[in-house]
Amino acid sequence: MANGKVEKEKIFQNYLNKMSKKTKVGIIQLKISKNKDLNLKNSISRIKLAAHKGAKIICTPELFMSEYFCKTESHSNFKIAEKIPGNTSNIFCKLAKELKVVLIISLFEKKLPGIYYNTSITIDNNGKIISKYRKMHIPDDPGYYEKFYFTPGDQGFKNVKTKFGEIGTLVCWDQWFPEAARLTALKGSEIIFYPTAIGWHPKEKNKYGKSQLDAWITMQKSHAIANGIYIAGVNRVGKEKKGNREIEFWGNSFVIDPNGNVISKMRSNKEGILICNIDFKKVENARQHWPFLRDRRIDAYKSLTKNQKND
DSSP states (O other): OHHHHHHHHHHHHHHHHHHHOEEEEEEEEEEOOSOHHHHHHHHHHHHHHHHHTTOSEEEOOTTTTSOOGGGSOOGGGGGGOBOSSSHHHHHHHHHHHHHTOEEEEEEEEEEETTEEEEEEEEEOTTSOEEEEEEOOOOOEETTEEGGGTOOOOSSOOOOEEETTEEEEEOOGGGGGOHHHHHHHHHTTOSEEEEEOOOEEOHHHHHHHHHHHHHHHHHHHHHHHHHHTOEEEEEOEEEEEEETTEEEEEEOOOEEEOTTSOEEEEOOSSOOEEEEEEEETHHHHHHHHHSOTTTTOOGGGOGGGGSSSOOO
């Protein structure tokens, strides 16, 4: 009798969730140490706190299990990579099942000897890996030598249906490319998460710091508006140094609504948890009033598949 009552309550709650189309997301902004075990404990502690505060979809920053090793090119860093599924993913699968939440976890993936990816996995509330996205755009800038480590993603852009909404995941450098956000939105995503490791070179901060940060946020607003979608940027904080390379990660993790409004944002220099209410009805409303997806001219976009105009 009691079991029947519990089952009816679950069915009713699922019905309410579908009707309301609302959820809470949790963004974990972290300062990363050289100690992997400490990073693991810190992230788990903050994920648990986010779940306790009601978050149903929780995302960590890019490559949060270690300091950002791509500041330099060193073959010794390949030992950090791991298989998926593997020890770390198994830990977070158990955690997602325990907390009954969806987790988005960023890892350095070893597929085969010599083939490595910058990978984001989505784990559902039953503890199962339901999506694996491999970063498609790989940068190669001073202090961001990712082409030395990562093969470009081989599985395309993805959307995944979860109990708490349809979500897409892109990673850091992907966030500068409108094509990535558009294709992810067209697959059905209502919110795109960007696990990120982005910051300033200390020597450039005074002159370019504000404009760089503003450009980053402006670009994410444009993705939200152009696609009628929520955007969540999840960054790390703190200064990390290797040799003569130093990066000050600027934090400022945020959630942007489908109209391009920053509805919640964290500070630039503090670890923390951002909990944000999401109303997916705003996605449909934005797309009805600003029907950019309807009015696309896909018949005229063939040149987008070329690197440059014809001479």
